[in-house]
Amino acid sequence: VMTQSPATLSVSPGERATLSCRASQSVSSNLAWYQQKPGQAPRLLIYGASTRATGIPARFSGSGSGTEFTLTIRSLQSEDFAVYYCQQYNNWYTFGQGTKLEIK
Amino acid sequence: EVQLVQSGAVLKKPGESLKISCKGSGYSFSTYWIGWVRQMPGKGLEWMGIIYPGDSDTRYSPSFQGHVTISADKSISTAYLQWRSLKASDTAIYFCTRGDLDNWGQGTLVAVSS
Numbered sequence: 001v002m003t004q005s006p007a008t009l010s011v012s013p014g015e016r017a018t019l020s021c022r023a024s025q026s027v028s029s030n031l032a033w034y035q036q037k038p039g040q041a042p043r044l045l046i047y048g049a050s051t052r053a054t055g056i057p058a059r060f061s062g063s064g065s066g067t068e069f070t071l072t073i074r075s076l077q078s079e080d081f082a083v084y085y086c087q088q089y090n091n092w093y094t095f096g097q098g099t100k101l102e103i104k
Numbered sequence: 105e106v107q108l109v110q111s112g113a114v115l116k117k118p119g120e121s122l123k124i125s126c127k128g129s130g131y132s133f134s135t136y137w138i139g140w141v142r143q144m145p146g147k148g149l150e151w152m153g154i155i156y157p158g159d160s161d162t163r164y165s166p167s168f169q170g171h172v173t174i175s176a177d178k179s180i181s182t183a184y185l186q187w188r189s190l191k192a193s194d195t196a197i198y199f200c201t202r203g204d205l206d207n208w209g210q211g212t213l214v215a216v217s218s
Contacts, residue, residue, distance in 0.1 A: 041208040
């Protein structure tokens, strides 16, 4: 089971957002982060817990291993406000329930 | 350019059958797994299952085993998601994704209502 916190995060543009994802058992570094906007498919941001996918801005960073993971978004831009999901792919595939990042 | 293009939105009645598709282009379709993901209205993402088009090796999440069928035709670079008897609770957007997780279809809205 993947558990994301918080469910909703209110942050002002230009500030930093920190999103958490916890696994019920170790998933090593087999962890991905996605961004999803309304009416769109998920967009891969991070894989291998900390590697940015192609074309993802450097303000997005991922960290962690085992059971605790973090997605950090520095200097939030207007286009970053969306829902974020973590997903483990160590043992099958499981998504977290999502964190909605909203404008404060 | 890698692309996954899904079939269009559909409205069906309970009990009807349905097969939606996901056509890959811009890469060797046979050599990448294709997964299917469900998103119910206003809800999160759920992994349904995955298929390797090269040999049709198919695996399902327990929640979806027996309720849907995943298949692929590598000769036309297309993967499918199929229901024999739809329920109202199957109403959702369904996404296909390549096994590297970096390429997704645009999603297919399936609405089931009497």
